[in-house]
Amino acid sequence: MICDLHCHTTLSDGSLGIEDVIAQAKRMNIDWLSITDHDTMASFSRADVLGERAGVKILHGVELSAWDKARNSKVHILCYAPSKPNRLEGLCLKSCEIRKECSKEMIEKVMENFPITQESILKRTTASKSIFKQHIMRALIDYGYALEFYGDLDRELFNPKNGSCYVEREYPDVNFVIDLIHTAKGVAVMAHPAQYDNIELLEELARNGKIDGVEVGHFSADKKCRSELSAIAKKYGLIETGGSDFHGLYNKVPTHLGSEVTTKENLDRILKLAASMK
Template sequence: MLVDLHTHSTNSDGTYTPEKLVLAAAAAGVKVLALTDHDSVSGIVPAEAAAAALANGPRIIRGVELGTQVGEASVHILGYHIDIYNKQLLEKMHEMRYAREVRLQKMLKKIAALGYHVEVAECDPDNRAVGRPHVAKALVAKGYFASVQEAFEVLLKRGKPGYEPQPKLSPEESVALLHQAGGLAVLAHPSEVENRQLVQTLLRNIDFDGIEVYHPSADSKAQQYWLELAREFGLMASGGSDFHGVSGRFPEQLGIFEVLYTNVKSVIEYKQ
């Protein structure tokens, strides 16, 4: 049985609405779908309604992805089975989204000084979380770059002239928030951290519940390494495609990156 525990909608930096995401999951035979928008849970109820309206609709797991920072490393944390009405979590996500708006204006000023003039609408703070993908899409639409990936490589990646750091929580704060909201805290795409020693340190010192073993950034050898690490630390194994629906970014369709129910069963069944 196919599942996907890491997806994004238009409520953060994905291109599919929650409803379209659910329809695509059903069409691809994905039976369990976690919506894990960045710093936002506002797409979850629409996703649940869309799934309930389908005869073959996927089970929806309430999720979120929180961005944290450890030194120069960006560390993302996935929350599953969270209370989407938890006051503390909602307040902190609202704060983080506002920080994204401030960052957006700084990025736009930086790239304007370099000759790239685009407009990106500030997002409703109760809705989408604006970020570099929105800037990249605007740059492509204006004809400055051929693809979102090219815009990142030339201008928006860390170390490039248009990059602006984003204020973030610490991993400890994020894990505590997710637990306080009744959910699981899972270290997202550890291969993207690009520092296995740091990953081990985080897992050893912070009360994580799981690690995202199965992700497009990890080949089969890396997946085996993360699975062994999960077993060593007594953690649940999770997995998902990190689907954004962006052309040129793998996977461009749901179901292409296959995650099996049996491999992530403990995360899915946590609150059954």
């Protein structure tokens, strides 16, 4: 059984729509797919219909933005199978607004240095619930200022530490986000801890019984990191997931649907835990 529990569409910062993503999952013989767009659950009903038509089982998912206040760093939490998703709508709207505010400031900074228009950026966001850095880079590529999304210009403009046009604000506190996921009767899994250096936070949350699982299978984690994450998962009885984090044209590294997977055992644990919360 092939289970890819992390991918994105044009509803957030992916380049392919729900239809294309599910069609590709079918071609890849993926049995279970979770579309986990950032801070939006708009895929749920459409994915159910298209998944059933294609013979791909859909696990409802959303990747929620959060903030580790103790370490002043970003953290992403995957929420799976919330039976009361309406309880997450306010959080999603708030996080999308935070991202839009940051992106609009970044767009203004970019336009001060490059003769591109706001329209050239926004036309790439028509399906998205927010505005992402990738949409800005797409416009810069369209007009010949770069050849790639994650090259020298991206680092110059959008490096989180010293990018000349980078803007970031705090998202809702991670503990609040996890509590809200559980209020929505969903399963809370920390996404790619290596990407934002969240391993210390992961162990803290696990020790306090706050988090349900951790994404071990992700391109950002090397062999040593995966071993460390698995050890933490085993120590605290966490579910171990994996997913491609597919974004299509906007991928950070070459990655395709099904390139990272969740085992059937761990999928069953998610389904069982979600069912027990109803």
